[in-house]
Amino acid sequence: MTSAERDPEFENLLIYLRQNRGFDFTGYKRSTVMRRVSKRMQSLTIENFEGYLDYLEVYPEEFNYLFNIILINVTTFFRDSSAWEYIGEQILPNLIKNKKTSEQIRIWSAGCASGEEAYTLAMLTGEILGVEEFRQRVKIYATDVDEDALKHARLALYSAKDIQTVPDELRQKYFEIVGNHYVFRQDLRRSVIFGRHDLLQDAPISRLDLLVSRNTLMYFNSETQGRILARFHFALNDNGYLFLGKAEMLLMHSNLFIPLELKNRIFTKVSSVNIRDRLLIMANSVDEESNSRFSRQFRLREMGFDTAPIAQIVIDLSGILVMMNEQARTLFALSPKDLARPFQDLELSYRPIELRSLIERAYTERRPLNLTNVERYLSNTEMQYLDVRITPLEETSTNFLGVSIAFHDVTRYIKLQEALQRSQQELETTNEELQSTNEELETTNEELQSTNEELETTNEELQSTNEELETMNEELQSTNEELQTINNELSDRTAELNRTNIFLISILRSLQTGIVVIDSSFNISIWNYMVEDLWGLRIDEVLGQSIFSLDIGLPVEQLRSPIRDSLAAKKQFQEMILDATNRRGRQIKCYLAITPLLGIEMQGAVLMMADVEKVKSMISTQEMEERQQQD
Structure with missing residues (x-):
């Protein structure tokens, strides 16, 4: 035994890894594992294995780094090409x-x-x-x-x-x-x-x-x-x-x-000859000296399992059918060829009941599952009933070997129970029929008497209903007239609103000055064609946008304070001249006048703007025309 195997602290570390994380490194070469663990300890400046075990208890995420060190994942495509x-x-x-x-x-x-x-x-x-x-x-x-x-x-x-x-x-x-x-x-x-x-x-x-x-x-x-x-x-x-x-x-x-x-x-x-020999080879690898005793015990357990009165199969953890007794072979028509086959490939895995999901549930819940009265169709007319018990086979508290499934034929008991239930139901039905016949005779007389009363009542209800219908007809006519009147009023208001809008648009188009109307949130409501010509933005591009978000040649940030004063009614009229760049890239002097929007419920401001040079040119042209007329 090497020094690594004698080190009790290192052995305690291996036991801790197996019990807490399910990694059993006791079968690995001690020198290799100790060397890899020591390398990780050096990077953490931990001097002994006991200290490293304490570190693992305090920092569970350390397990990932440790396993990456021990489990050397060195591989490539076509490694050793020959x-x-x-x-x-x-x-x-x-x-x-x-x-x-x-x-x-x-x-x-x-x-x-x-x-x-x-x-x-x-x-x-x-x-x-x-x-x-x-x-x-x-x-x-x-x-x-x-x-x-x-x-x-x-x-x-x-x-x-x-x-x-x-x-x-x-x-x-x-x-x-x-x-x-x-x-x-x-x-x-x-x-x-x-x-x-x-x-x-x-x-x-x-x-x-x-x-x-x-x-x-x-x-x-x-x-x-x-x-x-x-x-x-x-x-x-x-x-x-x-x-x-x-x-x-x-x-x-x-x-x-x-x-x-x-x-x-x-x-x-x-x-090897058969499955039993293959299992014995696995046993031989564990302990050669106990081979004979193991073989006898294995055959004894196999015979005891095979002759059990209830059908039973055993499936290992990887989903392979490893054992089935004589009752199971007879009941489900299994043969020795089915041994070592994946259970999912067998009809038994999904008929008469879907067992694969139940096996996973038994593993997950770590307890046996019992299903009663599972129906199995033997032919078009014959039915078989089975009680199924699924038992997970645990080697340790954290490790499963597989699952055992037992099938108990309870058809005879079910059929006897069903026969007794049918007899009882027939007796109860007969008694109920006699009672109901008597009740029906008594009820018939009462129904005949009440029918005449119901006919009289029905006639009165029909008369009352006719009166209600006439009343509702009058109400509907009145309602229709009211709706017609409202519709006419709405049509008149719509026509008036359209005229007003056309009038307003005509005014805005007639003005030779740029007009911008903004609301209390600085968002643009009106942007006339003169402003479009001045800055190159159409109304559909600016409508609803904040005036301060526009990327135009006008320094709009300089208007923030004057506009706020106008919205707050601090100043009724403000005017200024700002240096700007029009849509053609030419430097201009822009005249601006700011007035609050008055006389309506909506709060806002009106901005009038114009190119100073253009206005002067227009004024000069007008003066010349007036002089020519005077002359």
Whole structure:
């Protein structure tokens, strides 16, 4: 045992990480983990592991930094290109050749980090099958324990530097450019399924054709490597392949895998006979000395489970059917071939009741779920009733192994209960019918008597209704006359208003001076054509705008104070001359007169403005004309 394993403070830290965050690093190489943790402690100037554990308790966000240090996510596209070339030219074509055209191809990338390895597999498989067949047949399961890395992998967003190792032809075919990044094709991304998976605690993905775990095993100690490899052996099909990293060997596990191409670390599985043997191999990897005792106990438990009087199945955490007893096989027509199949692929998962969502609910609520009187149609006329109990199987308080589902046939009890209920209902119905017959006879006489009274009452009501209708007709005629009068008045007022508006517009057009009318909020209400000619803005551009927001040649800010005085009735008349620039860009002297708007409810001000030179010119012209007339 190394010094790292003897350090009680370091062991307490590992136990704390497992209990509080679900990361079990006890199977990793102690020297590697200790070195990575010590590196993080140095950046925080913490001297011992006990102090770092206290720091984690006070600052929970520190877990993220620690895991990023320990879980070294080093990966690239086509890393070790010669090995990937062998996979693309030899392994994948041979794997596909041995498959029927309708069979699914299942690949697992364990320890996928940020997803480059999984997308490399997708590109190589897509090149062989073609894009359409790839979407229909291929499932690539990519897993890691690092949630941050998985989030990045799901986005499939990479920089130009990240995809330097991708050949140009594949880069153009499988990546789309978004901004400064490259994104893997979305239609193919649906076939790559990312999820969190702990190789030590979670059940392996099964029925695999290719398992890729590159440079992941090297971080674990020898005992832990044996346990993981046993799970890999269980996960692979008999003709499946294992692809490891350049730094990994299987010299101590020749009973599980044999090398196919040792240079590139590609291995084939040593086939076992059946599922029971595969489970025993997993047990052997834990403790070789207890193999015989485990085998006997396993067979005893298997026989006890198989002969149970109630139909029962067991599904592991990854959704694979791992056990079913004789009652379940008979009840639901299951066969041994259905073992190790995804439960979602079986009819039982959704008929007679949708079980997949209930399984998730049992995991979430951490308690068994009971469903009673579930209906199952055996034929058009025959119905079966089942009581279903879904029980999550917990290995520890924080870890699930799977779920057990029991089906109890209660059809006989339901049918007996229904027969008793029908008999009771028939007796009650007979009694009610007798009582109602007597009541109906008594009621009939009363109804005959009351009918005559109702007829008389109805006649009176009809007469009263006729009178009300005549009254309403007169009221409607009166109302119609009132509405006609109001309509005539409105027409007269509209005509008068139109005349007034035309008169006002004529006055504004006749004036040879620019007129601007603003309200109390400085917003423009009137802007005549002379102002349009002076500043180059049409009325539809300024109407409702603040005069101080206009970008014209007139220094409108100098008018703010005079306009306020006018609105406040402090001054009745103000005039001034300002330097300005007209719409033609010519410097002018602008005459302005400001007066309050008087005699109406709306408060405001009237601004009169004119080009001084133009006015003088007009006056001179008029004087000359008057002199000519006098002469």
